[in-house]
Amino acid sequence: MSLLNYIIKKNISSYLGQIGKIKRRSISLQNQLFKSLISTGTNTKWGKKYNYRNIKNYKDFCENVPLSTYDDLKPYIDRMIHGESNVLWPGFIKWFSKSSGTTTDRSKFIPISNCSLHDCHLKGSLYVLSHYAKLFPKTKLFEGKALILGGSKRKTEFNSKAQYGDLSAILIQNTPLWAEIFRTPSKSIALMDNWEEKIDKIAEYTMNQNITSISGVPSWMLIFLKRVLKLKGAKDIKEVWPNLELFMHGGVNFDPYVDQFNEIIKPGSVFYMDIYNASEGFFAFQDRKTSKEMMLVTNNGIFYEFIPMDELHKPNPKIISLKNVNMNTNYALVISTNAGLWRYIIGDTVQFTCLYPYRIKITGRTSNFINAFGEELIVENAEKAISEASRITGAKVNEYTAGPVYLSNHVKAAHEWLIEFEKMPHNLDIFVEMLDETLKKVNSDYDAKRSKDLLLQKPIVRVLPEGTFFQWLKNKGKLGGQNKVSRLSNNRKIIEEILSISETKL
Numbered sequence: 001m002s003l004l005n006y007i008i009k010k011n012i013s014s015y016l017g018q019i020g021k022i023k024r025r026s027i028s029l030q031n032q033l034f035k036s037l038i039s040t041g042t043n044t045k046w047g048k049k050y051n052y053r054n055i056k057n058y059k060d061f062c063e064n065v066p067l068s069t070y071d072d073l074k075p076y077i078d079r080m081i082h083g084e085s086n087v088l089w090p091g092f093i094k095w096f097s098k099s100s101g102t103t104t105d106r107s108k109f110i111p112i113s114n115c116s117l118h119d120c121h122l123k124g125s126l127y128v129l130s131h132y133a134k135l136f137p138k139t140k141l142f143e144g145k146a147l148i149l150g151g152s153k154r155k156t157e158f159n160s161k162a163q164y165g166d167l168s169a170i171l172i173q174n175t176p177l178w179a180e181i182f183r184t185p186s187k188s189i190a191l192m193d194n195w196e197e198k199i200d201k202i203a204e205y206t207m208n209q210n211i212t213s214i215s216g217v218p219s220w221m222l223i224f225l226k227r228v229l230k231l232k233g234a235k236d237i238k239e240v241w242p243n244l245e246l247f248m249h250g251g252v253n254f255d256p257y258v259d260q261f262n263e264i265i266k267p268g269s270v271f272y273m274d275i276y277n278a279s280e281g282f283f284a285f286q287d288r289k290t291s292k293e294m295m296l297v298t299n300n301g302i303f304y305e306f307i308p309m310d311e312l313h314k315p316n317p318k319i320i321s322l323k324n325v326n327m328n329t330n331y332a333l334v335i336s337t338n339a340g341l342w343r344y345i346i347g348d349t350v351q352f353t354c355l356y357p358y359r360i361k362i363t364g365r366t367s368n369f370i371n372a373f374g375e376e377l378i379v380e381n382a383e384k385a386i387s388e389a390s391r392i393t394g395a396k397v398n399e400y401t402a403g404p405v406y407l408s409n410h411v412k413a414a415h416e417w418l419i420e421f422e423k424m425p426h427n428l429d430i431f432v433e434m435l436d437e438t439l440k441k442v443n444s445d446y447d448a449k450r451s452k453d454l455l456l457q458k459p460i461v462r463v464l465p466e467g468t469f470f471q472w473l474k475n476k477g478k479l480g481g482q483n484k485v486s487r488l489s490n491n492r493k494i495i496e497e498i499l500s501i502s503e504t505k506l
Contacts, residue, residue, distance in 0.1 A: 008142040008182075015123075015130040018299065019287075023357035026298040027323045034058065034303050037336055046076060046088050046342060058321055067319070067334065068344045070108050076340075080111055083159040088340025089113050095174075096164040097279035109164055110279040116339035117174055120301040121167070124282025127297065128275060132246060135289055136271070144212030144243050145184040148172060149202070149224055152193045165191075167279045168216075184209055195479035203227045211241040215248040215275075217484060218257040219399065225264055237265050250275040253362075253383045254292070259396050260422055276362065280346050281337050284360055296358040298322070301338030306331035309349060312366060327352045330378070332366050349378065368488050372404035373413055373455055375446040377439070379487045384442050389434035393425030399469040399485050403495040405460060414457040418498055420464045432461050464498070472498050 021029065038055050041047040050065045066072070076087050077096075085092045088111065095117065099108035112121070133139055151166025165173075172190050175183055185205040192198040207228050214221065225237050232240050247261075247270055254272060261272075274292050276284040281302045284294035296304070304322050309330040311317035319334065333348045335341060347367060350360045364379030371377070386397055400419040407413040417435070425431035436458050440447040449456040473479050486494055 012126055012130040012133065015126050016134055019127055019131055019295075022295065022298050026296070026358050029299040030303060030322050033299065033301070034061070034336075037301075037303055037338065040090060040338070041088075041340070041342070044086050044088060044090060044340065046340065050342075062319065065343050067317075068342055070344075073341065073344065077109055077111060081109060081159060081162055081164075083161065088342065089115075089338070092161070093339070094162055095170050096162065097167045097170055098164050099279045108279075110341070111339045112167075112170060112279075113339040116281065116301055116337060117170070119338060120281050121171060121277065122174070122176070123300050124277060124285070124297060125171075127300075128248065128273065128285050131285070131287055132271075132273065136245075139245065140243060141212050141246060142182060144182075144210035145206070146182050146213045146215070147184050147202075147206055147211050148190065149214070149216030149221055150190055152191050154193075167277070184211070199224055199227055203231055207232055207240055209241075210243055212243050213246040213248065214244065218249050218254055218261075219484060221247070221249065222257065222260055222264075229264060235264070238269055244270055246271050246273060248273045248275050250277055253379070255383060255387050256390070256397055259390070260398075276360075278346070278348070280335060280341055280344065281339075283333075287357075287359075293353045293359040293361055296322075296360055298358070303336040305334035305336075305343065306350075307334060307345075308332075309366075322358065325352050325355070325358075327355060330363055364488070367490075368486055370402065370404055370415060370488050370490055372406065372490060373449050375443065375449045375456065377415070377443060377446055377488060381439055381443045381446070382487055385435045385438035388438040389431045390425070392434045393427055393431045394423070395425035395431055396422035398422045398466075401469075401485055401487060401489065401494055401498065402459075403489040403492050406492075407455075412457045413455055414460050416460045416462065416492075416495055418462050418464055418468075418495060420466060420469055424463070428461065428463070432459055435459055435461070462499075468498060468501055471501050475501070 038052055038061070042052040047053075052064075055061050055064055073088070080087045080093045081096060083092070091113070093111045093113055095112040096109040097112055099110050129141070132141070148168060150168030150172050152169050154163065154165060169191050172183070172187060185202050189198065189201045189205055192201065203224065216224070228240055229235065229237060234240050238244060249272065254274065271289070274286040274294055276282075276294050282297060282300060283302065284296045286292055287295040298304070305319050306322075306325055307317050307319050309332060312332050325331065328351055330349055330351055333346050333350055335344050335346055337344070345366065347365050349363045349366060351363050353359050353361055369376065369378050382402065386400060389395065390397055398420045400417060402415050402417045405411060405414040405416050436450070439459075440450060446456070469485055470479075473483060473485070489495065
């Protein structure tokens with residue numbers, strides 16, 4: 001083991017004590033954090049409007065402060081982007097993460113304060129690295145380079161002092177000096193705007209380096225790694241980077257991509273670690289070798305609340321704090337953060353798989369579902385069905401999206417699935433059959449609506465030409481970084497946009 005690798009491991013091991021506290025004392029940590037957030041936000045414009053000075057407990061908080069969507073906070077965020085201080089959080093906010101959690105036309109600009117940058121996002125990264133070193137004591141992670149496949153940043157047109165970009169770009173720009181020596185590629189390449197050009201540049205820059213870890217969204221990482229293999233004339237990425245040992249990924253469910261990664265990385269030779277890090281904060285990370293469930297981080301500036309999904313759209317939904325959650329219940333995640341997002345409905349849905357410590361899995365998004373006919377289909381259902389249909393038929397799915405086909409005098413109700421295959425199923429009819437049967441097994445509402453084809457018909461699957469989803473994202477200016485395809489939609493907008501591209505390609 002090199003001296004530098006030893007020194008870095010020794011220094012970051014101090015974070016293991018904090019991780020231990022998270023596992024043992026999550027509720028007390030949340031209580032302390034709640035008091036700190038309220039105290040800090042008291043003299044902001046928001047805090048004065050909602051009388052933070054008189055909030056003494058969680059009950060007062062619920063009674064005084066409303067739930068917020070992005071539309072509710074947007075007028076305040078716009079003021080912050082234009083340079084106004086002390087709006088949602090004390091002081092001036094320099095950084096705004098251009099959120100790409102969905103592929104709608106409108107971008108969201110999420111404020112990132114110095115507190116959230118250092119005490120949430122960057123601290124979360126150190127938690128991951130220190131815990132990984134604990135899981136793998138013989139790691140040589142810090143003897144090589146960490147390759148981060150990120151986005152870009154730019155100054156706002158309203159305020160020369162404020163900047164926005166993908167979260168990954170903001171983190172790259174603010175990498176601590178001691179960690180910069182481990183990161184690759186150079187910032188001039190890592191922060192390039194043109195995604196297609198950047199892929200080539202990063203591949204050329206890094207393919208002869210000693211890469212020990214990679215991080216990014218699985219779909220984009222696959223495109224990148226295949227480019228590296230092509231340039232090097234190799235079949236396995238370990239031929240290019242023999243010391244690669246860790247892939248940190250997030251943004252989408254990894255299961256549908258496992259087979260494709262296994263084709264280019266020998267199974268078992270690299271550890272795949274799930275991370276739940278969004279523009280709004282660093283929430284959770286995989287803390288065990290044998291399970292993809294993620295431990296909720298409860299001491300890094302985020303106070304959590306949860307809305308049972310069957311309550312979400314009620315006028316006065318039931319809202320609970322962490323201490324009252326149950327396992328195997330689908331919750332909409334609500335956060336208050338050290339960047340001034342107060343009681344913000346982030347749009348993700350989660351389930352708790354363990355309560356000591358608190359571990360979660362992401363089940364989808366509050367806007368990423370199909371419920372046109374009462375079937376309440378969520379992303380978790382779709383991912384399981386795609387995986388099972390692929391397993392049975394030997395298929396490999398690159399990208400997919402689904403939406404409703406509405407009932408009319410001439411058309412029967414159904415779900416339409418647009419799928420781009422890396423490898424076609426040996427029998428498409430069997431693929432559709434298994435997709436349908438698995439959805440019935442995992443979702444009783446879907447099963448009821450499919451009963452005897454009285455309402456919902458069998459899914460309609462359309463196979464799209466290679467590159468269709470890539471072209472759709474490119475048309476919307478959403479290539480690379482954290483951008484991803486919406487898996488489910490409760491309307492046909494995305495379906496129709498993609499079909500129009502598909503018809504042009506055909």
